[in-house]
Amino acid sequence: MPLLERISNNGLPVSVSLCGLAVTIVVVAALLQRRKQAQRLNVLGSRAPAYPSKLPLGVDTLYKLVRHMRQDTFFEFTRELLDNPGRTVELNIPGGRLLLTDNVDNIKAIQFTQFSDFGKGERTHKIWENILGDSVFSTDGPLWVKNKDELRPHLAKSRPNDLEITEKHTQRLFDHFRRGEPLEVYDVIDRHQLDIVTDIFYGESTNSLVEKEQPFRDAMDAMLRLASVRTILGPLAGLFPDWLFARKAYMELNAYMNTRVDRTLALSREELLKKEQKMNLMETLAVKQPDRKYIKDQLIAVLLASKDPVAITVSWLIYELSRHRDVFEKIEREIRDTIGFEKHPDGEALKNLPTLKNAVKETLRLYHPLGLNIREVKADTCLPTGGGADGQQPIGVLKGEQVAYAVMSSQRREAVMGFADVDTWDPCRWENWTPTSSQYLPFNIGPRICLGRVFGHLQMEYTVARMVQEFDRIEWCGYAGAAPDDEPMRIKIELNTKFDKPIMCKFIPRSTA
Ligand code: HEM
Known part of the structure; x- marks a missing residue:
């Protein structure tokens, strides 16, 4: 029949x-x-313990991952998953295996010793296509090398007027602080950093601290929120295209960038070259390759790279300073004894503020802003360890599989850190503790090391030093009704490592204290 x-x-x-x-x-x-x-896989090596799935293809596991992400319990869930001898787990989800690890030997292999085996991959490229295009963050191989080489001269140094520009926007930030009302810290710090980096790298600031409407910022946020969920969905991400599910944001982002890039492209090569050292990044890229998409891709990548981690770290730092008056006062004493409260710090002056530096480093340890990262396996190979019953055997991984590594989790492991109070923010521990590159790696190690680490440190330290110069104290004001004030702040994984509740603080100026 x-x-x-x-x-x-x-x-x-x-x-x-x-x-x-x-x-x-x-x-x-x-x-x-x-x-x-x-x-x-059996030929390649051992297996990591597999997280049990009840439904075919691990649909229930994927559901759990998305649910934990939406409920802001993803970080706790990953710590639970990794609580095994090899600190590595295999998750079977629709679209294939995902390995998750916070084993420092595996992280080192992915970032450095086996760099060529792990790349950003086709899947990441596809998911981020409409945001990052073919930029440094989403490419591998020769194209990535070209991107990195072109950005390096501009990002790896700070320019003479970077601090002048930073100060202009810092004054605007302080205008918000001086209003005397509790304010949501991340909102203004994020706008502050956006205004600075667009001013420095695009040559035109978004001025979001003084403008009422922030269409570009809103559009970027909407696109990123969707992209972080699509990253978890993996191969199913194609069912939720951003040009459809975040249509308004997609249009806005393109309109904003196209207008600015086209304005630069309208200048002749000779006009641009006349600016010499004063060329901003957009102009430098326009001279190198006068192509709208190329310039746009690089600029969005730089914006993402330079704004989010700095703004998130400074926000966590303010959150902690508002709860650790002793550390605030220690920084204050160091400032009083060196530059005082009137003169603005430069790079040299910041070097003489060890507690401020330690506070930044401790914040990067505890709240690493890129806490979780993902790589695609480029050829059948092994992670060096984490498999078998003892968690010591190499783990086989196949071309095309995804491996996620959790630096924030490794930076909170007692066995790795060598001290017990791993979840406590304590900048003073850095006075007697110098971590190795396996213990503390906020900027990556190996070929994909962060290009903006010097610029980033300068931004974070300058902003907080100026804050302590201008303000007598930071008062923590609870969660403004978003949750009971005695609830701990949870980590919200939304591409970066954010906060699940608003950080509400009041800034008391020195003159009125
Ligand atoms: C708190 C500050 C910062 C932290 C913690 C940080 C951390 C990182 C990390 C972990 C990576 C590796 C990402 C990956 O492998 O997928 C990275 C890459 C990168 N960062 Fe940063 N970053 C910071 C600030 C900045 C700033 C201010 C800039 C630009 C001025 C910048 C530019 C870049 C670029 C261009 C890359 C790509 C490197 C590559 O893929 O080859 N970063 N950063």
Whole structure:
């Protein structure tokens, strides 16, 4: 009997039966593929413990990951998952295996010793296509090397007027602080950093601290929020394209960038070259390759790289300073004894503020802003350790699989840090503790090391030093009704490591204290 006839004879409508058949075929094909992969993996090495899934293809595991992400318990969940001898776990989700690790030897292999085995990969490129295009953050191989080489001269140094520009926007930030009302710290710090980096790298600030409407910032936020969920969804991300699910943001982002890039492209090469040392990044890129998409991709990547980690770290730092008056006062004493409260610090002056430096480093340890990162396996290979019953055996990984590594989690492990109070913010520990590059790696190690680490440190230290010069204290004001004030602040993983509740603080100026 023909297949269709047999299906219709079992009493179900043909469409339902066909649907069931299609699902069965997909599931069987996936199971067969997994069996083949298991055979290849056995040849390569051991396996990490697998997180148990109850539903085919790990649909329930994916659901749990998304749920924990939405409930801001993702960080706690990953710590739970990694609580095994090899600090590595295998998650089977639709689209394939995802390995998660905070084992420092594995992190070192991914970032450095086996760099060529792990890349950003096609999947990341596809998911981030409409935000990062072909930029340094989303490419591998020769294109990534070219991108990095072109950005390095501009990002790896700070320019003579960087602090002047920073000060202009810092004054605007302080205008908000001086209003005397509790304010949401991250909101203004994020705008502050956006205004600075667009001023420095684009040559035109968004001025979001003084403008009422912030369409560009809102658009970027909407695109990033969607992209972080799409990253978890992996191969299913294609079902939720950003140009459709964040249409307004997608249009706004493009309109904003195109207008600015086109304005620069309208200048002749000679006009641009005349500016010599004063060329901003947008102009430098326009001279190198006068192509709208190329310039736009690089600039958005730089904006993302330079704004978010700095703004997030400074916000966590203010949160902690508002709760640690002793540390605030120690920084205050160091400022009083060196530059005083009138003169603005320069790079040299900041070097003489050890407690401020330690506070920044401790914040990067405890709240690493890029806490979780992901790589695609480029060829069948092994992670050096974390497999087998003892958690010491190499783990086989297959080309195309995804490996996520959690630096924030490794920087909070007692066995790695060498002290017990790993979850406590304590800048003073740095007076007697110099971590190795396996213990503390906020800027990555190896070829993909952060290009803006000097600029980033300068921004963070300058902003906080100026804050302590101008303000007598920071008062923590609870969560403004968003949650009971005695609830701990949780970490919200939204691409970066943010806060699940608003950081509400009041800044008391020195003159009125
Ligand atoms: C708190 C401040 C910062 C932290 C913690 C930080 C951290 C990082 C990390 C962990 C990476 C590696 C990302 C990956 O491998 O996927 C990275 C890459 C990068 N960072 Fe930063 N960053 C900071 C500030 C900055 C600033 C201010 C800039 C620009 C001025 C910048 C520019 C870059 C660039 C261009 C890359 C890409 C490097 C590559 O893929 O080759 N970063 N950063």
